[in-house]
Amino acid sequence: MSDDAQLHDGDRRDDGAEGEGAKKPSLFRRPLFWIILIVVVAAIVIGGLLYYLNARQYESTDDAYVDAHIVRLAPTVGGTLKAVADLDNRHVEAGRLLAVIEPSGPEAQLTEAEAGVQQAIAQAEQAKAQVIAARAARDRATAQARAPVASAQKAANDLTRYQALQKLDPAAVAGQQLDQARAQARTTAAEAAAARQAIESAGADVAVAERQVKAAEAVVAARRAQVEQAKVTLGDLKLTAPVSGQVVNRQVNVGSYVAPGSQLMAIVPDKMWVTANFKETQLTLMRVGQPVSIKIDAFPDVAFEGHVDSVQRGAGQAFAILPSQNATGNFVKVVQRVPVRIVFDTKDAPDPRDYPIGPGMSAIPTVKVR
8 A cells, every 4th residue: 555545545544533522412411301300390380380280279170061940831721722922932931921812601600600600699689678677576575575574573463462361361362263263374475475585586586697697608608719710710710921031932822722720831030040060079178159150051151150049968760760779789989979069140241131041051160169
């Protein structure tokens, strides 16, 4: 090999040695990597701690829905509808007329009942007149009895005086005179007894007449009750809104025949709330009055507010038609759900009545328990 070739070969070995000596150090040996890693881990730990500290202040569930006491309108009398208000999905105030049933039979019943009242009043007046007549007859009998009673008393006194004189002096009173006194006493006593009996009979007639008046007045009261019942029945032919709310689920039209108890329509009242079925383990710190933020699935961008109104005493399964019998068979513990009633607050928050929100719509309440 020539000197020039050896020289070039030496230069190449020197360049390779310099390239190997300039290789980059490992990533794990760089301080910047560990600084960044520590910062990231610290941020994750602090963020997780802050999230835990914030999350532990709230209890939330998606097993919740808007609830209300829906009023279902049904007639108490049967008949044909002659008018039905066209108020589907409209808001009505309490007392608004919604439907009218054809008043055929009830009007006749009312007329008959009113006639019965007049008849009963006439009978009562007649009975009162009989009482007046009976009292007059009693007074007349009492007046007529005064003379026989006085005559009987005088005859009895004369007989007693004659008998006393005869005992003192048998010659002072003749036997014929004594016999006449006895006869007179018996006669007048009988007349007095008859007069007293007439008074008692007249008094009995008065009592009977007074009882007849009471009976007639009772009949009048009964007839008037029938009139009131007929008026109630006639009033039942008009169906009005018992509460303010929205008319929904109308099932009839003009001309439809309705039977007593058949549902015509329903009203969703203005007062609504959220029924949230929380797990029993979520109730440890939950108390009445705690604030609640409510999200309605239909309006996710609207922040409704409320508060805990009440907590049901008992899990939902306790009120099932066929409640579970844990004392029989194999028992598997299941966390139960307990209904919690949450009332909307509308003072400084959106009013649910301003939105098409109704019973059954899904909600997500979050209760601040700490």
